Amino acid sequence: MADLPSVFQFLPKWLQANAAVSVYVSVGLSCGGALAVAAHWFKADPRTWFLAGCCIPPGPMFVLYASDWAVERRLRRLKRWVDEEIIDGATYERLRKSLTEWYETRKFPRKAVRR
DSSP states (O other), X not given: OTTHHHHHHTHHHHHHHHHXXXXXXXXXXXXXXXXXXXXXXXXOOHHHHHHHHHHSTHHHHHHHHTSHHHHXXXXXXXXXXXXXXXXXXXXXXXXXXXXXXXXXXXXXXXXXXXX
16 A cells, blocks of 8 residues: 555646547546556555456447447437437538448448448
8 A cells, every 4th residue: 555645646647648548548547547546455466457447448338339229329319409409400411421431430441441
């Protein structure tokens, strides 16, 4: 536990690095960091816990943000927003096109490269 304050000395640098990366990496670093801090209380190796913590988020995040179910849900939400006049038709079309192109390159990368 004597090392615990030294962990917090790196917090500003860690937050800067976190702000500059993708959502997946950011959540992985956050989860890994939390487990590394928790490892001190269990007298375990914080590096091992950090690496394990970095591997936890991608699975659930894929289901929440990149699965077929999530994309379909997002498209329905966009349609509802345009129907309720929260966004205009041009914004709807731009967002819908952006989402479907992203989905196509993510699910069918070879097809997207051939364009």
